[in-house]
Amino acid sequence: MKNSVLKRIISFYVEGFKNMTIGKTLWLIILVKLFIMFVILKIFFFPNYLGKFDEPAEKQEYILNEFIQRSNNL
Protein backbone atom coordinates (compact mmCIF):
# COMPACT_ATOMS: atom_id res chain seq x y z
CA MET A 1 0.00 0.00 0.00
CA LYS A 2 2.73 2.42 1.11
CA ASN A 3 4.87 1.39 -1.87
CA SER A 4 1.99 2.02 -4.20
CA VAL A 5 1.49 5.58 -2.88
CA LEU A 6 5.23 6.24 -3.08
CA LYS A 7 5.36 4.88 -6.63
CA ARG A 8 2.45 7.08 -7.67
CA ILE A 9 4.13 10.16 -6.20
CA ILE A 10 7.43 9.33 -7.92
CA SER A 11 5.73 8.63 -11.22
CA PHE A 12 3.78 11.92 -10.84
CA TYR A 13 7.04 13.86 -10.64
CA VAL A 14 8.85 11.77 -13.29
CA GLU A 15 6.03 12.21 -15.80
CA GLY A 16 5.75 15.87 -14.94
CA PHE A 17 9.43 16.49 -15.59
CA LYS A 18 9.35 14.39 -18.78
CA ASN A 19 6.46 16.34 -20.23
CA MET A 20 7.95 19.73 -19.54
CA THR A 21 8.65 21.96 -22.54
CA ILE A 22 9.76 25.42 -21.51
CA GLY A 23 10.27 24.04 -18.01
CA LYS A 24 13.38 22.14 -19.12
CA THR A 25 15.08 25.39 -20.12
CA LEU A 26 13.98 26.98 -16.88
CA TRP A 27 15.36 24.10 -14.82
CA LEU A 28 18.64 24.40 -16.66
CA ILE A 29 18.79 28.08 -15.81
CA ILE A 30 17.93 27.34 -12.17
CA LEU A 31 20.66 24.70 -11.90
CA VAL A 32 23.30 26.91 -13.55
CA LYS A 33 22.28 29.75 -11.28
CA LEU A 34 22.45 27.60 -8.15
CA PHE A 35 25.86 26.29 -9.24
CA ILE A 36 27.17 29.83 -9.73
CA MET A 37 25.68 30.93 -6.42
CA PHE A 38 26.74 28.07 -4.18
CA VAL A 39 29.85 26.69 -5.83
CA ILE A 40 31.46 29.89 -7.12
CA LEU A 41 30.06 32.92 -5.33
CA LYS A 42 29.55 31.42 -1.88
CA ILE A 43 32.87 29.63 -1.70
CA PHE A 44 35.17 32.12 -3.41
CA PHE A 45 33.51 35.47 -2.88
CA PHE A 46 31.19 35.16 0.09
CA PRO A 47 32.88 33.27 2.91
CA ASN A 48 31.36 33.74 6.35
CA TYR A 49 33.42 36.64 7.70
CA LEU A 50 33.25 35.34 11.27
CA GLY A 51 34.00 31.81 10.06
CA LYS A 52 37.69 32.46 10.67
CA PHE A 53 36.98 32.03 14.38
CA ASP A 54 36.44 28.51 15.66
CA GLU A 55 34.60 29.23 18.88
CA PRO A 56 31.51 31.41 19.46
CA ALA A 57 33.41 33.08 22.33
CA GLU A 58 36.10 34.23 19.89
CA LYS A 59 33.49 35.67 17.53
CA GLN A 60 31.84 37.41 20.46
CA GLU A 61 35.16 38.87 21.58
CA TYR A 62 35.91 40.08 18.07
CA ILE A 63 32.51 41.78 17.67
CA LEU A 64 32.80 43.34 21.12
CA ASN A 65 36.15 44.87 20.22
CA GLU A 66 34.80 46.05 16.88
CA PHE A 67 31.88 47.83 18.52
CA ILE A 68 34.09 49.48 21.12
CA GLN A 69 36.88 50.47 18.72
CA ARG A 70 34.59 51.89 16.04
CA SER A 71 33.03 54.23 18.56
CA ASN A 72 36.40 55.21 20.02
CA ASN A 73 37.87 55.88 16.57
CA LEU A 74 35.33 58.57 15.70
Added chain:
Amino acid sequence: MIAEIDISLIDWSRAQFALTAIYHWLFVPLTLGLGIVQAIMETIYYKTGDEFWKKTAKFWMKIFGINFAIGVATGLILEFEFGTNWSNYSWFVGDIFGAPLAIEGVVAFFMEATFIAVMYFGWNKVSKGFHLTSTWLTIVGATISAFWILVANAWMQHPAGMHFNPDTVRNEMDSFWAVALSPVAINKFFHTVLSGWIIGGMVVAGISSWYLLKKRETKFALASIKVGVTFGLIACLLSMWTGDGSAMQVAEKQPMKLAAMEALYEGDNGVNLVGVGILNPSKKEYNDDKDPFLFKIDVPIPKFLSYLSFGKFNAYVPGIKDIIDGGYTTSDGSIALSALEKMRRGKLAVAALANYSLAKADSALFERRADSIKNAATAAESFAITSDGDTILLTSTELFAAKKADVYTRIAESRKQLNDNIKYFGYGYIKEPSDLIPPVALTFYAFRIMIILGGFLFLLFAISAYFSYKNKFETKRWLQWICLISILLAIIAGQAGWVVAEVGRQPWAIQDMLPTSAAISRLATSSVQITFFIFLALFTVLLIAELKIMINAIKKGPQINEQKN
Protein backbone atom coordinates in the same frame (compact mmCIF):
# COMPACT_ATOMS: atom_id res chain seq x y z
CA MET B 1 45.17 50.74 16.67
CA ILE B 2 42.36 49.69 14.39
CA ALA B 3 41.96 51.92 11.35
CA GLU B 4 38.74 53.80 10.78
CA ILE B 5 36.22 52.31 8.41
CA ASP B 6 36.57 53.80 4.94
CA ILE B 7 33.44 55.67 3.77
CA SER B 8 33.78 54.14 0.31
CA LEU B 9 33.56 50.67 1.89
CA ILE B 10 30.21 51.63 3.44
CA ASP B 11 28.99 53.06 0.15
CA TRP B 12 30.07 50.07 -1.92
CA SER B 13 28.62 47.62 0.59
CA ARG B 14 25.33 49.51 0.50
CA ALA B 15 25.40 49.73 -3.28
CA GLN B 16 25.99 46.01 -3.54
CA PHE B 17 23.10 45.24 -1.17
CA ALA B 18 20.84 47.70 -2.99
CA LEU B 19 21.67 46.18 -6.36
CA THR B 20 20.85 42.68 -5.12
CA ALA B 21 17.66 43.80 -3.38
CA ILE B 22 16.44 45.80 -6.39
CA TYR B 23 17.08 42.85 -8.66
CA HIS B 24 15.34 40.44 -6.27
CA TRP B 25 12.40 42.85 -6.11
CA LEU B 26 11.91 42.67 -9.87
CA PHE B 27 10.67 39.09 -9.46
CA VAL B 28 8.98 38.95 -6.08
CA PRO B 29 6.10 41.38 -6.74
CA LEU B 30 5.24 39.70 -10.01
CA THR B 31 5.18 36.33 -8.26
CA LEU B 32 2.87 37.70 -5.56
CA GLY B 33 0.58 39.52 -7.98
CA LEU B 34 0.45 37.11 -10.87
CA GLY B 35 -0.02 34.22 -8.46
CA ILE B 36 -3.31 35.67 -7.26
CA VAL B 37 -4.49 36.53 -10.78
CA GLN B 38 -3.89 33.00 -12.07
CA ALA B 39 -5.61 31.54 -8.98
CA ILE B 40 -8.65 33.78 -9.59
CA MET B 41 -8.76 32.61 -13.21
CA GLU B 42 -8.55 28.97 -12.21
CA THR B 43 -11.29 29.59 -9.65
CA ILE B 44 -13.51 30.88 -12.48
CA TYR B 45 -12.69 27.71 -14.41
CA TYR B 46 -13.55 25.60 -11.36
CA LYS B 47 -16.87 27.41 -10.93
CA THR B 48 -17.91 27.53 -14.61
CA GLY B 49 -16.19 24.45 -16.05
CA ASP B 50 -15.35 26.59 -19.11
CA GLU B 51 -12.15 25.27 -20.76
CA PHE B 52 -11.36 28.80 -21.97
CA TRP B 53 -10.61 29.84 -18.40
CA LYS B 54 -8.45 26.76 -17.86
CA LYS B 55 -6.31 27.70 -20.87
CA THR B 56 -6.24 31.33 -19.79
CA ALA B 57 -5.09 30.37 -16.29
CA LYS B 58 -2.49 27.99 -17.78
CA PHE B 59 -0.99 30.75 -19.92
CA TRP B 60 -0.56 33.07 -16.96
CA MET B 61 0.87 30.17 -14.98
CA LYS B 62 3.51 29.83 -17.68
CA ILE B 63 4.46 33.51 -17.29
CA PHE B 64 4.40 33.04 -13.52
CA GLY B 65 6.69 30.00 -13.85
CA ILE B 66 9.26 31.84 -15.99
CA ASN B 67 9.38 34.70 -13.51
CA PHE B 68 9.51 32.29 -10.56
CA ALA B 69 12.33 30.22 -12.06
CA ILE B 70 14.55 33.19 -12.89
CA GLY B 71 13.88 34.88 -9.56
CA VAL B 72 14.07 31.85 -7.29
CA ALA B 73 16.97 31.91 -4.82
CA THR B 74 18.08 35.42 -5.78
CA GLY B 75 17.09 36.40 -2.24
CA LEU B 76 19.69 33.97 -0.89
CA ILE B 77 22.40 36.27 -2.22
CA LEU B 78 21.22 38.85 0.30
CA GLU B 79 21.85 36.27 3.03
CA PHE B 80 25.35 35.63 1.66
CA GLU B 81 25.99 39.36 1.96
CA PHE B 82 24.81 39.40 5.56
CA GLY B 83 27.45 36.84 6.47
CA THR B 84 30.29 38.38 4.47
CA ASN B 85 29.73 42.12 4.20
CA TRP B 86 27.54 42.75 7.23
CA SER B 87 29.00 40.42 9.84
CA ASN B 88 28.78 42.88 12.75
CA TYR B 89 25.16 43.47 11.92
CA SER B 90 24.45 39.73 11.54
CA TRP B 91 25.92 39.03 14.95
CA PHE B 92 24.14 41.98 16.55
CA VAL B 93 20.66 40.99 15.31
CA GLY B 94 21.18 37.57 16.84
CA ASP B 95 18.20 35.27 16.79
CA ILE B 96 15.76 38.02 15.83
CA PHE B 97 16.41 37.30 12.17
CA GLY B 98 17.01 33.60 12.71
CA ALA B 99 13.42 32.73 13.59
CA PRO B 100 11.60 34.57 10.79
CA LEU B 101 14.14 33.53 8.15
CA ALA B 102 14.04 29.89 9.29
CA ILE B 103 10.24 29.87 9.12
CA GLU B 104 10.45 31.53 5.71
CA GLY B 105 12.84 28.85 4.49
CA VAL B 106 10.68 25.99 5.73
CA VAL B 107 7.44 27.50 4.43
CA ALA B 108 8.98 28.40 1.10
CA PHE B 109 10.44 24.98 0.63
CA PHE B 110 7.53 22.81 1.74
CA MET B 111 4.51 24.82 0.66
CA GLU B 112 5.80 26.23 -2.59
CA ALA B 113 7.86 23.20 -3.62
CA THR B 114 5.00 20.78 -2.92
CA PHE B 115 2.06 22.69 -4.32
CA ILE B 116 3.82 24.30 -7.25
CA ALA B 117 4.54 20.79 -8.55
CA VAL B 118 0.85 19.89 -8.34
CA MET B 119 0.01 23.21 -10.01
CA TYR B 120 2.20 22.45 -13.03
CA PHE B 121 2.16 18.66 -13.22
CA GLY B 122 -1.27 17.97 -11.79
CA TRP B 123 -3.62 18.99 -14.61
CA ASN B 124 -5.84 15.97 -15.39
CA LYS B 125 -4.01 13.93 -12.75
CA VAL B 126 -5.57 15.26 -9.59
CA SER B 127 -9.13 16.45 -9.06
CA LYS B 128 -10.09 19.97 -10.12
CA GLY B 129 -10.66 20.91 -6.50
CA PHE B 130 -7.29 19.62 -5.36
CA HIS B 131 -5.56 21.37 -8.24
CA LEU B 132 -7.27 24.66 -7.44
CA THR B 133 -6.35 24.27 -3.76
CA SER B 134 -2.72 23.68 -4.76
CA THR B 135 -2.69 26.79 -6.94
CA TRP B 136 -4.01 28.90 -4.09
CA LEU B 137 -1.62 27.30 -1.59
CA THR B 138 1.33 28.03 -3.89
CA ILE B 139 0.59 31.73 -3.77
CA VAL B 140 -0.38 31.62 -0.10
CA GLY B 141 3.01 30.00 0.58
CA ALA B 142 4.83 32.66 -1.42
CA THR B 143 2.92 35.39 0.42
CA ILE B 144 3.68 33.86 3.82
CA SER B 145 7.36 33.71 2.81
CA ALA B 146 7.21 37.40 1.99
CA PHE B 147 5.59 38.06 5.36
CA TRP B 148 8.55 36.65 7.30
CA ILE B 149 11.09 38.55 5.22
CA LEU B 150 9.12 41.73 5.78
CA VAL B 151 8.94 41.01 9.52
CA ALA B 152 12.75 40.96 9.53
CA ASN B 153 12.89 44.20 7.56
CA ALA B 154 10.29 45.87 9.78
CA TRP B 155 12.33 44.98 12.85
CA MET B 156 15.23 46.93 11.38
CA GLN B 157 12.93 49.94 10.92
CA HIS B 158 11.45 49.59 14.41
CA PRO B 159 13.29 47.16 16.72
CA ALA B 160 10.76 45.55 19.09
CA GLY B 161 10.33 42.47 21.26
CA MET B 162 13.98 42.03 22.22
CA HIS B 163 16.69 43.09 24.65
CA PHE B 164 20.41 43.57 24.16
CA ASN B 165 22.54 41.02 26.02
CA PRO B 166 26.01 42.47 26.73
CA ASP B 167 27.34 39.00 27.58
CA THR B 168 26.74 37.76 24.04
CA VAL B 169 26.90 41.21 22.39
CA ARG B 170 23.71 40.48 20.53
CA ASN B 171 19.99 41.06 20.71
CA GLU B 172 17.83 38.31 22.12
CA MET B 173 14.16 37.85 21.50
CA ASP B 174 11.81 38.47 24.41
CA SER B 175 8.61 38.01 22.50
CA PHE B 176 8.28 36.30 19.14
CA TRP B 177 4.82 37.80 18.69
CA ALA B 178 6.03 41.33 19.45
CA VAL B 179 8.50 40.90 16.58
CA ALA B 180 6.08 39.15 14.20
CA LEU B 181 3.03 41.30 14.91
CA SER B 182 4.71 44.66 15.35
CA PRO B 183 2.45 47.33 13.78
CA VAL B 184 5.30 48.29 11.46
CA ALA B 185 5.62 44.67 10.26
CA ILE B 186 1.89 44.25 9.66
CA ASN B 187 1.62 47.51 7.78
CA LYS B 188 4.75 46.87 5.77
CA PHE B 189 3.52 43.41 4.83
CA PHE B 190 0.18 44.60 3.48
CA HIS B 191 1.60 47.66 1.73
CA THR B 192 4.40 45.68 0.10
CA VAL B 193 2.25 42.72 -0.96
CA LEU B 194 -0.36 45.08 -2.37
CA SER B 195 2.31 46.80 -4.45
CA GLY B 196 3.06 43.33 -5.85
CA TRP B 197 -0.62 42.86 -6.66
CA ILE B 198 -0.65 46.18 -8.51
CA ILE B 199 2.35 45.05 -10.58
CA GLY B 200 0.67 41.68 -11.22
CA GLY B 201 -2.54 43.37 -12.37
CA MET B 202 -0.60 45.78 -14.59
CA VAL B 203 1.49 43.01 -16.19
CA VAL B 204 -1.69 41.08 -17.05
CA ALA B 205 -3.38 44.21 -18.45
CA GLY B 206 -0.21 45.28 -20.31
CA ILE B 207 0.56 41.95 -21.98
CA SER B 208 -3.10 41.47 -22.86
CA SER B 209 -3.14 44.96 -24.39
CA TRP B 210 -0.21 43.95 -26.57
CA TYR B 211 -2.34 41.12 -27.99
CA LEU B 212 -5.12 43.60 -28.73
CA LEU B 213 -2.67 45.95 -30.42
CA LYS B 214 -1.54 42.98 -32.52
CA LYS B 215 -5.19 42.07 -33.11
CA ARG B 216 -4.82 38.52 -31.87
CA GLU B 217 -6.04 36.45 -28.91
CA THR B 218 -8.83 38.99 -28.52
CA LYS B 219 -11.19 37.02 -26.30
CA PHE B 220 -8.34 35.87 -24.09
CA ALA B 221 -6.93 39.39 -23.84
CA LEU B 222 -10.24 41.07 -23.02
CA ALA B 223 -11.09 38.46 -20.39
CA SER B 224 -7.62 38.74 -18.84
CA ILE B 225 -7.80 42.53 -18.82
CA LYS B 226 -11.11 42.43 -16.99
CA VAL B 227 -9.61 40.29 -14.23
CA GLY B 228 -6.27 42.15 -14.21
CA VAL B 229 -7.60 45.69 -13.98
CA THR B 230 -10.28 44.82 -11.41
CA PHE B 231 -7.64 43.15 -9.28
CA GLY B 232 -5.24 46.06 -9.80
CA LEU B 233 -7.91 48.61 -8.93
CA ILE B 234 -8.77 46.83 -5.67
CA ALA B 235 -5.05 46.55 -4.86
CA CYS B 236 -4.57 50.29 -5.52
CA LEU B 237 -7.43 51.23 -3.19
CA LEU B 238 -6.14 48.99 -0.43
CA SER B 239 -2.62 50.26 -1.04
CA MET B 240 -3.76 53.84 -0.41
CA TRP B 241 -5.20 52.72 2.91
CA THR B 242 -2.02 50.87 3.95
CA GLY B 243 0.08 53.79 2.67
CA ASP B 244 -1.79 56.03 5.08
CA GLY B 245 -0.93 53.56 7.87
CA SER B 246 2.72 53.58 6.75
CA ALA B 247 2.84 57.38 6.94
CA MET B 248 1.63 57.27 10.54
CA GLN B 249 4.18 54.60 11.46
CA VAL B 250 7.00 56.57 9.87
CA ALA B 251 5.89 59.82 11.53
CA GLU B 252 5.94 58.19 14.93
CA LYS B 253 8.95 55.88 14.66
CA GLN B 254 11.18 57.42 11.98
CA PRO B 255 10.50 61.18 11.99
CA MET B 256 13.76 61.92 10.15
CA LYS B 257 12.63 59.70 7.26
CA LEU B 258 9.33 61.59 7.05
CA ALA B 259 11.15 64.93 7.12
CA ALA B 260 13.42 63.75 4.27
CA MET B 261 10.43 62.44 2.28
CA GLU B 262 8.97 65.96 2.42
CA ALA B 263 12.29 67.90 2.41
CA LEU B 264 10.87 69.53 5.55
CA TYR B 265 13.69 71.34 7.30
CA GLU B 266 11.69 73.41 9.76
CA GLY B 267 8.68 71.83 11.39
CA ASP B 268 5.37 73.44 12.26
CA ASN B 269 1.80 72.79 13.26
CA GLY B 270 -0.58 72.15 10.40
CA VAL B 271 1.97 71.35 7.70
CA ASN B 272 0.96 70.97 4.04
CA LEU B 273 1.90 67.94 1.97
CA VAL B 274 4.17 68.70 -0.98
CA GLY B 275 2.57 67.57 -4.23
CA VAL B 276 5.40 68.21 -6.66
CA GLY B 277 8.56 70.21 -6.25
CA ILE B 278 12.14 70.80 -7.35
CA LEU B 279 14.72 70.91 -4.59
CA ASN B 280 17.24 73.71 -4.34
CA PRO B 281 20.65 72.13 -5.08
CA SER B 282 22.47 75.01 -3.38
CA LYS B 283 21.04 74.04 -0.01
CA LYS B 284 23.98 72.16 1.45
CA GLU B 285 23.45 72.41 5.21
CA TYR B 286 20.39 71.58 7.24
CA ASN B 287 20.76 74.82 9.23
CA ASP B 288 21.55 77.32 6.49
CA ASP B 289 18.80 79.80 5.68
CA LYS B 290 18.38 78.76 2.07
CA ASP B 291 14.95 77.76 0.83
CA PRO B 292 14.92 73.97 0.27
CA PHE B 293 12.75 74.38 -2.82
CA LEU B 294 13.24 76.10 -6.15
CA PHE B 295 9.64 75.35 -6.88
CA LYS B 296 6.83 73.43 -5.21
CA ILE B 297 3.10 72.92 -5.33
CA ASP B 298 1.35 71.62 -2.25
CA VAL B 299 -1.46 69.13 -2.34
CA PRO B 300 -4.63 71.26 -2.31
CA ILE B 301 -5.81 69.89 1.02
CA PRO B 302 -4.54 72.26 3.72
CA LYS B 303 -2.45 70.79 6.56
CA PHE B 304 -2.60 67.39 4.90
CA LEU B 305 0.85 66.22 6.03
CA SER B 306 -0.07 66.84 9.67
CA TYR B 307 -3.28 64.91 9.18
CA LEU B 308 -1.64 61.98 7.38
CA SER B 309 1.13 61.81 9.99
CA PHE B 310 -0.80 62.11 13.23
CA GLY B 311 -4.50 62.11 12.32
CA LYS B 312 -4.90 65.77 13.31
CA PHE B 313 -4.84 68.76 10.96
CA ASN B 314 -3.01 70.90 13.48
CA ALA B 315 -0.49 68.30 14.64
CA TYR B 316 3.15 69.33 14.87
CA VAL B 317 5.45 67.71 12.31
CA PRO B 318 9.15 68.16 13.14
CA GLY B 319 11.56 69.12 10.38
CA ILE B 320 15.15 67.98 9.92
CA LYS B 321 16.51 70.94 11.91
CA ASP B 322 14.06 70.32 14.76
CA ILE B 323 15.04 66.66 14.95
CA ILE B 324 18.72 67.60 15.11
CA ASP B 325 18.17 70.40 17.63
CA GLY B 326 15.52 68.59 19.71
CA GLY B 327 13.32 70.37 22.24
CA TYR B 328 9.93 69.89 20.53
CA THR B 329 7.08 67.86 22.01
CA THR B 330 6.77 64.45 20.37
CA SER B 331 3.49 62.66 19.65
CA ASP B 332 3.78 60.72 22.94
CA GLY B 333 4.09 63.97 24.91
CA SER B 334 7.80 63.68 25.72
CA ILE B 335 10.36 66.35 24.83
CA ALA B 336 12.61 65.28 21.96
CA LEU B 337 16.31 65.04 22.75
CA SER B 338 18.82 66.83 20.58
CA ALA B 339 21.11 64.82 18.30
CA LEU B 340 24.09 65.84 20.45
CA GLU B 341 22.39 64.53 23.59
CA LYS B 342 21.53 61.27 21.86
CA MET B 343 25.15 60.99 20.70
CA ARG B 344 26.33 61.60 24.26
CA ARG B 345 24.04 58.88 25.55
CA GLY B 346 25.14 56.57 22.76
CA LYS B 347 28.77 57.08 23.78
CA LEU B 348 27.78 56.28 27.36
CA ALA B 349 26.15 53.06 26.18
CA VAL B 350 29.22 51.95 24.23
CA ALA B 351 31.51 52.91 27.13
CA ALA B 352 29.25 50.98 29.51
CA LEU B 353 29.53 47.94 27.24
CA ALA B 354 33.32 48.23 27.35
CA ASN B 355 33.35 48.65 31.14
CA TYR B 356 30.93 45.80 31.58
CA SER B 357 33.09 43.43 29.55
CA LEU B 358 36.22 44.43 31.52
CA ALA B 359 34.43 44.00 34.85
CA LYS B 360 33.10 40.63 33.74
CA ALA B 361 36.62 39.54 32.79
CA ASP B 362 37.88 40.62 36.24
CA SER B 363 35.07 38.77 37.97
CA ALA B 364 35.91 35.63 36.00
CA LEU B 365 39.54 36.02 37.15
CA PHE B 366 38.44 36.33 40.76
CA GLU B 367 36.25 33.28 40.53
CA ARG B 368 39.08 31.24 39.01
CA ARG B 369 41.58 32.31 41.66
CA ALA B 370 39.22 32.36 44.65
CA ASP B 371 40.51 29.20 46.28
CA SER B 372 44.19 29.97 45.90
CA ILE B 373 43.77 33.51 47.25
CA LYS B 374 41.75 32.29 50.23
CA ASN B 375 44.41 29.68 51.06
CA ALA B 376 47.09 32.33 50.89
CA ALA B 377 45.12 34.33 53.46
CA THR B 378 46.10 31.89 56.20
CA ALA B 379 49.54 33.45 56.01
CA ALA B 380 47.83 36.51 57.58
CA GLU B 381 49.72 38.90 55.36
CA SER B 382 48.66 42.54 55.55
CA PHE B 383 48.10 45.03 52.77
CA ALA B 384 47.89 48.75 53.00
CA ILE B 385 45.34 50.54 50.89
CA THR B 386 44.19 54.09 50.85
CA SER B 387 40.57 55.00 51.18
CA ASP B 388 39.46 58.60 51.61
CA GLY B 389 42.97 59.56 52.65
CA ASP B 390 43.15 57.03 55.47
CA THR B 391 45.51 54.13 55.55
CA ILE B 392 43.78 50.90 56.41
CA LEU B 393 45.46 47.60 57.01
CA LEU B 394 43.67 44.61 55.56
CA THR B 395 44.39 40.93 55.51
CA SER B 396 44.57 39.36 52.08
CA THR B 397 41.13 37.80 52.69
CA GLU B 398 39.63 41.17 53.43
CA LEU B 399 41.39 42.70 50.44
CA PHE B 400 40.08 39.90 48.23
CA ALA B 401 36.53 40.46 49.49
CA ALA B 402 36.82 44.22 48.95
CA LYS B 403 38.18 43.85 45.43
CA LYS B 404 35.56 41.29 44.57
CA ALA B 405 32.80 43.56 45.84
CA ASP B 406 34.30 46.34 43.76
CA VAL B 407 34.23 44.19 40.63
CA TYR B 408 30.60 43.25 41.15
CA THR B 409 29.73 46.89 41.78
CA ARG B 410 31.40 47.78 38.47
CA ILE B 411 29.38 45.08 36.73
CA ALA B 412 26.12 46.33 38.22
CA GLU B 413 26.88 49.98 37.51
CA SER B 414 28.01 49.46 33.93
CA ARG B 415 25.00 47.23 33.29
CA LYS B 416 22.70 49.93 34.62
CA GLN B 417 24.43 52.58 32.51
CA LEU B 418 24.08 50.35 29.46
CA ASN B 419 20.40 49.64 30.10
CA ASP B 420 19.67 53.33 30.69
CA ASN B 421 21.24 54.32 27.39
CA ILE B 422 20.81 51.26 25.15
CA LYS B 423 18.02 53.01 23.25
CA TYR B 424 20.70 55.35 21.90
CA PHE B 425 23.44 52.76 21.40
CA GLY B 426 23.76 53.45 17.68
CA TYR B 427 24.28 57.17 18.26
CA GLY B 428 27.62 56.23 19.84
CA TYR B 429 28.91 55.75 16.26
CA ILE B 430 27.66 59.04 14.85
CA LYS B 431 30.40 61.56 14.20
CA GLU B 432 28.38 64.69 13.42
CA PRO B 433 24.68 65.48 13.95
CA SER B 434 24.35 66.04 10.19
CA ASP B 435 25.32 62.39 9.66
CA LEU B 436 21.82 61.55 10.90
CA ILE B 437 20.22 63.11 7.81
CA PRO B 438 19.45 60.64 5.00
CA PRO B 439 19.97 61.64 1.34
CA VAL B 440 17.09 64.12 1.14
CA ALA B 441 16.89 64.52 -2.64
CA LEU B 442 16.78 60.77 -3.36
CA THR B 443 14.19 60.15 -0.64
CA PHE B 444 12.06 63.15 -1.66
CA TYR B 445 12.00 62.35 -5.38
CA ALA B 446 11.55 58.59 -4.87
CA PHE B 447 8.54 59.31 -2.64
CA ARG B 448 7.01 61.63 -5.27
CA ILE B 449 7.63 59.03 -8.01
CA MET B 450 5.91 56.33 -5.93
CA ILE B 451 2.92 58.51 -5.07
CA ILE B 452 2.46 60.04 -8.53
CA LEU B 453 2.82 56.71 -10.31
CA GLY B 454 0.54 55.08 -7.74
CA GLY B 455 -2.11 57.71 -8.43
CA PHE B 456 -1.63 57.34 -12.17
CA LEU B 457 -2.00 53.54 -11.96
CA PHE B 458 -5.17 53.93 -9.89
CA LEU B 459 -6.68 56.15 -12.59
CA LEU B 460 -5.48 53.83 -15.33
CA PHE B 461 -7.05 50.79 -13.65
CA ALA B 462 -10.28 52.72 -13.04
CA ILE B 463 -10.53 53.93 -16.66
CA SER B 464 -9.54 50.51 -18.00
CA ALA B 465 -12.10 48.79 -15.77
CA TYR B 466 -14.79 51.22 -16.98
CA PHE B 467 -14.10 50.51 -20.67
CA SER B 468 -13.60 46.84 -19.97
CA TYR B 469 -16.99 46.43 -18.27
CA LYS B 470 -18.62 48.55 -20.99
CA ASN B 471 -17.05 46.21 -23.56
CA LYS B 472 -15.25 49.11 -25.24
CA PHE B 473 -11.65 48.36 -24.29
CA GLU B 474 -10.95 46.59 -27.59
CA THR B 475 -11.42 49.81 -29.57
CA LYS B 476 -9.33 52.04 -27.28
CA ARG B 477 -5.90 51.64 -28.79
CA TRP B 478 -4.48 54.63 -26.91
CA LEU B 479 -5.47 52.91 -23.66
CA GLN B 480 -3.88 49.66 -24.79
CA TRP B 481 -0.63 51.48 -25.47
CA ILE B 482 -0.72 53.15 -22.07
CA CYS B 483 -1.39 49.80 -20.35
CA LEU B 484 1.55 48.22 -22.17
CA ILE B 485 3.97 51.02 -21.25
CA SER B 486 2.64 51.13 -17.70
CA ILE B 487 4.12 47.71 -16.91
CA LEU B 488 7.42 49.53 -16.56
CA LEU B 489 5.83 52.36 -14.57
CA ALA B 490 4.32 49.90 -12.06
CA ILE B 491 7.73 48.28 -11.57
CA ILE B 492 9.36 51.70 -11.10
CA ALA B 493 6.69 52.66 -8.52
CA GLY B 494 7.43 49.51 -6.51
CA GLN B 495 11.18 50.08 -6.62
CA ALA B 496 10.74 53.74 -5.65
CA GLY B 497 8.78 52.61 -2.59
CA TRP B 498 11.72 50.53 -1.45
CA VAL B 499 14.11 53.42 -2.09
CA VAL B 500 12.01 55.59 0.23
CA ALA B 501 11.91 52.89 2.90
CA GLU B 502 15.61 52.03 2.80
CA VAL B 503 17.39 55.23 1.77
CA GLY B 504 15.11 57.23 4.03
CA ARG B 505 16.27 55.37 7.11
CA GLN B 506 19.96 56.02 6.56
CA PRO B 507 22.36 56.06 8.34
CA TRP B 508 20.71 53.22 10.22
CA ALA B 509 21.06 49.54 9.50
CA ILE B 510 18.88 49.09 12.60
CA GLN B 511 16.99 52.23 13.58
CA ASP B 512 18.80 54.03 16.45
CA MET B 513 20.64 50.83 17.36
CA LEU B 514 23.27 50.32 14.69
CA PRO B 515 24.41 52.58 11.85
CA THR B 516 25.82 51.09 8.65
CA SER B 517 29.29 52.34 9.64
CA ALA B 518 29.27 49.97 12.63
CA ALA B 519 27.38 47.19 10.88
CA ILE B 520 29.75 46.40 8.02
CA SER B 521 32.61 43.91 8.00
CA ARG B 522 36.18 45.12 7.83
CA LEU B 523 36.76 44.14 4.19
CA ALA B 524 38.87 45.64 1.45
CA THR B 525 36.74 48.01 -0.61
CA SER B 526 38.13 46.46 -3.78
CA SER B 527 36.71 43.04 -2.89
CA VAL B 528 33.23 44.55 -2.50
CA GLN B 529 33.65 46.37 -5.81
CA ILE B 530 34.56 43.08 -7.52
CA THR B 531 31.48 41.29 -6.22
CA PHE B 532 29.32 44.29 -7.12
CA PHE B 533 30.35 44.02 -10.76
CA ILE B 534 30.08 40.22 -10.74
CA PHE B 535 26.48 40.59 -9.58
CA LEU B 536 25.81 43.28 -12.13
CA ALA B 537 26.99 40.97 -14.90
CA LEU B 538 25.19 37.91 -13.53
CA PHE B 539 21.93 39.74 -12.95
CA THR B 540 22.03 41.34 -16.38
CA VAL B 541 22.49 37.96 -18.03
CA LEU B 542 19.65 36.44 -16.00
CA LEU B 543 17.39 39.38 -16.73
CA ILE B 544 18.06 39.09 -20.46
CA ALA B 545 17.35 35.35 -20.23
CA GLU B 546 14.07 36.01 -18.43
CA LEU B 547 12.94 38.68 -20.86
CA LYS B 548 13.88 36.54 -23.85
CA ILE B 549 12.05 33.46 -22.57
CA MET B 550 9.08 35.51 -21.46
CA ILE B 551 8.80 37.42 -24.74
CA ASN B 552 8.95 34.14 -26.66
CA ALA B 553 6.21 32.67 -24.48
CA ILE B 554 4.08 35.80 -24.96
CA LYS B 555 4.65 35.76 -28.73
CA LYS B 556 3.61 32.13 -28.80
CA GLY B 557 0.48 33.10 -26.89
CA PRO B 558 -2.07 31.06 -24.98
CA GLN B 559 -2.92 29.05 -28.12
CA ILE B 560 -6.63 29.13 -27.50
CA ASN B 561 -8.87 28.38 -30.42
CA GLU B 562 -11.12 31.37 -29.82
CA GLN B 563 -13.68 30.60 -32.52
CA LYS B 564 -14.24 27.18 -31.04
CA ASN B 565 -14.49 28.66 -27.57
